[in-house]
Amino acid sequence: MENNLFKWKHFESHLIMLCVRWYLKYPLSFRQLSEMMAERGLSVHHTTIMRWVQQYSPILNRKIQKHLNPTNDSWRVDETYIKIKGKWCYLYRAVDSRGDTIEFWISEKRDKKSTKYFFKKALKASHNMMPRVITTDKYYTYEVLIDELKYGSILSCKTQHRQVKYLNNIVEQDHRFIKRKVKPMLGFKSFKTACSTIAGIETMHMLHKNQAGVMTPIEEMEFIHRVMNIG
Numbered sequence: 001m002e003n004n005l006f007k008w009k010h011f012e013s014h015l016i017m018l019c020v021r022w023y024l025k026y027p028l029s030f031r032q033l034s035e036m037m038a039e040r041g042l043s044v045h046h047t048t049i050m051r052w053v054q055q056y057s058p059i060l061n062r063k064i065q066k067h068l069n070p071t072n073d074s075w076r077v078d079e080t081y082i083k084i085k086g087k088w089c090y091l092y093r094a095v096d097s098r099g100d101t102i103e104f105w106i107s108e109k110r111d112k113k114s115t116k117y118f119f120k121k122a123l124k125a126s127h128n129m130m131p132r133v134i135t136t137d138k139y140y141t142y143e144v145l146i147d148e149l150k151y152g153s154i155l156s157c158k159t160q161h162r163q164v165k166y167l168n169n170i171v172e173q174d175h176r177f178i179k180r181k182v183k184p185m186l187g188f189k190s191f192k193t194a195c196s197t198i199a200g201i202e203t204m205h206m207l208h209k210n211q212a213g214v215m216t217p218i219e220e221m222e223f224i225h226r227v228m229n230i231g
Helices: 013-025 030-038 046-067 112-124 140-151 165-185 191-208 216-225
Strands: 072-085 085-098 101-107 133-135 160-162
Touching: 013 030, 013 046, 013 191, 013 216, 030 046, 046 191, 046 216, 072 101, 072 165, 072 191, 085 112, 085 133, 101 112, 101 191, 112 140, 112 216, 140 160, 165 191, 191 216
Parallel strands: 072 133, 133 160
Antiparallel strands: 072 085, 085 101
């Protein structure tokens, strides 16, 4: 039985989530998805699909959190860039030594305040362990902030900080999936839109990396239907 998430929608919930999943998972535009639906005899305007993605991406991200397998205690932290309203912004990302996603966060600035918020968000997530070691680049803010978080007992005093560039290759490689999906979008029109869409893209990337268990494409679809209460 459907829940209130899909109440009053003109299309069935499974069709809505099909468009949302495909947009977040594959390098498709809203117009391309609209054309694909037209081939199935369904008239769905591309702006309608856009609204679905913005509405349901954060919900999907929130609902799968409790299903994620635990990450390990070796963190690799880095940032990449995304364009919002014609301006380059920062996408903070962290993965563990296996490449599993720990956390992500978008910020207009690369500064101590933004970095601190990102670390607190990562430490708060239920699927993450207290890091034994954190590997970053040589951006000076990381060193200062990690010491500050230890002093405030937010990080364990035993957490080691490494600034070794080649060890961060794993997170830099992981950026490529996100960049490959974001690049065709030619930037986001608003910060809110960027946050919503990236949340969905990162969520589908976690599922692709089997962070909620090994699943076939059909099993992945069924899993998403369960967490979104689609009958």
